[in-house]
Amino acid sequence: MSKTPIYWIKAKKYLSKKDKVMSSLIKKYESPSETVLTSRKDVFFSLCKSIVGQQISVAAANSVFLKFKKKCKNKINAKTVDKLSTTQLKSCGLSRQKVKGIKSLAKQVLNKQFNPRLISKMSDEEAIIYLSQLRQIGRWSAEMILLFTYNRPNIWPVQDIGLLRAISNNFNKKYLPPDSFVKHLNKKFTPYCSVATWYLWRSIDPEPIQY
Numbered sequence: 659m660s661k662t663p664i665y666w667i668k669a670k671k672y673l674s675k676k677d678k679v680m681s682s683l684i685k686k687y688e689s690p691s692e693t694v695l696t697s698r699k700d701v702f703f704s705l706c707k708s709i710v711g712q713q714i715s716v717a718a719a720n721s722v723f724l725k726f727k728k729k730c731k732n733k734i735n736a737k738t739v740d741k742l743s744t745t746q747l748k749s750c751g752l753s754r755q756k757v758k759g760i761k762s763l764a765k766q767v768l769n770k771q772f773n774p775r776l777i778s779k780m781s782d783e784e785a786i787i788y789l790s791q792l793r794q795i796g797r798w799s800a801e802m803i804l805l806f807t808y809n810r811p812n813i814w815p816v817q818d819i820g821l822l823r824a825i826s827n828n829f830n831k832k833y834l835p836p837d838s839f840v841k842h843l844n845k846k847f848t849p850y851c852s853v854a855t856w857y858l859w860r861s862i863d864p865e866p867i868q869y
Contacts, residue, residue, distance in 0.1 A: 661696070662694050662695065662696065663694075663695060663809045663811065665811050665850065665853075666694055666695070666853065669811065669850035669853040670684050670853065672850055673847060673850055673853060673854055673857075676846055676847065677846060677847070679828050679829060680847070680854060680857065683828070683857040683858070683860070683861055684857055686861075687857060687860050687861075694856070695805070695806070695809060695852070695853070695856050697806060697807055697808070697809050699807065700734075700807070701774040701777070701803060701807050701808075702734065702735060702736060702763070702767060702774070703734045703735075704802075704803055704806060704807040705763055705789075705792065705795065705799075705803065706723075706726070706734055706739070706760055706763070707719075707723055708795065708799045708802060708803065709756050709759045709760055709763070709794045709795070709799075710722050710723045710726060710752065710756065710760075711723070712756070712794065712799070718751075721751070722750055722751040722752060725749075725750035725751060726747070726750040726752070729742060729746055729747070729749070729750055730742070736763075736764040736765075736767035736768050737764075737768065739760060739761070739763075739764040740761070740764040740765060740768060744757050744761070747760065747761070755794065756794060758793060758794075759792075759793045759794025759795070760794075762792070762793040762794075763792055763793070763794075766792065772791075772792060776788070777789070777808065778808070782804060782810055782812065782813065785800070785804055785808075785810075786800040786801060786804065789803055789804075797817060798815060798817045798818060801813050801815040801817075801818075802815070805852050805855070809852070810852060811849060811850055811851075811852050811853065812848055812849045812850065812851045812852060813851055813852045813855065814843075814844045814847070814848075814851035814852075814854075814855060815855065816840055816844075818855075820859055820862060820863070821855055821858055821859065822834050822835060822840070823862060824858035824859060824861050824862045825839070825840065825843065825858060827861065827862060828858065828861055829843075
């Protein structure tokens with residue numbers, strides 16, 4: 659895991675001044691040992707984890723991913739995955755569609771059809787479009803990659819149910835919160851929406867989210 663993003667302290671000060679609710683959340687979850695947003699800086703690993711975790715519970719996803727990791731002999735990379743058969747991958751608990759997504763990802767990395775190094779030069783929206791071209795990767799998954807793998811500072815994943823629930827809880831809004839209010843917060847928290855998202859998630863989950 660990498661160190662805390664360099665913008666984190668500046669972002670906390672900015673958000674605390676901008677919004678009373680955010681200021682309260684930042685104080686509540688502040689401690690010397692508090693885990694904050696970190697990254698593996700391994701986009702292939704993160705994309706595989708994203709595909710594995712789609713449409714199943716966190717506990718189920720963790721169980722399947724551990725089996726997948728073991729099948730890869732703890733080396734989750736394109737070469738290792740490409741050598742695994744469909745049967746081997748399905749034995750981890752992966753659906754047929756997820757197997758196809760992971761195998762397709764490995765092949766596109768190996769033939770350089772997908773080049774993760776290009777992402778650092780792209781804007782957030784360009785990167786989301788580029789990642790969304792991968793099989794089994796939609797906008798939400800692409801945003802999670804930008805937030806957790808690349809630590810982009812201004813990701814606001816409005817399709818994320820956890821974020822919407824946290825907004826409802828903390829700002830006394832009905833669930834789902836109005837689109838206009840979500841857009842208002844987006845504007846208010848820019849350029850540090852990723853940090854705001856992390857603290858809002860933290861308010862509804864006892865464990866800091868890692869991806």
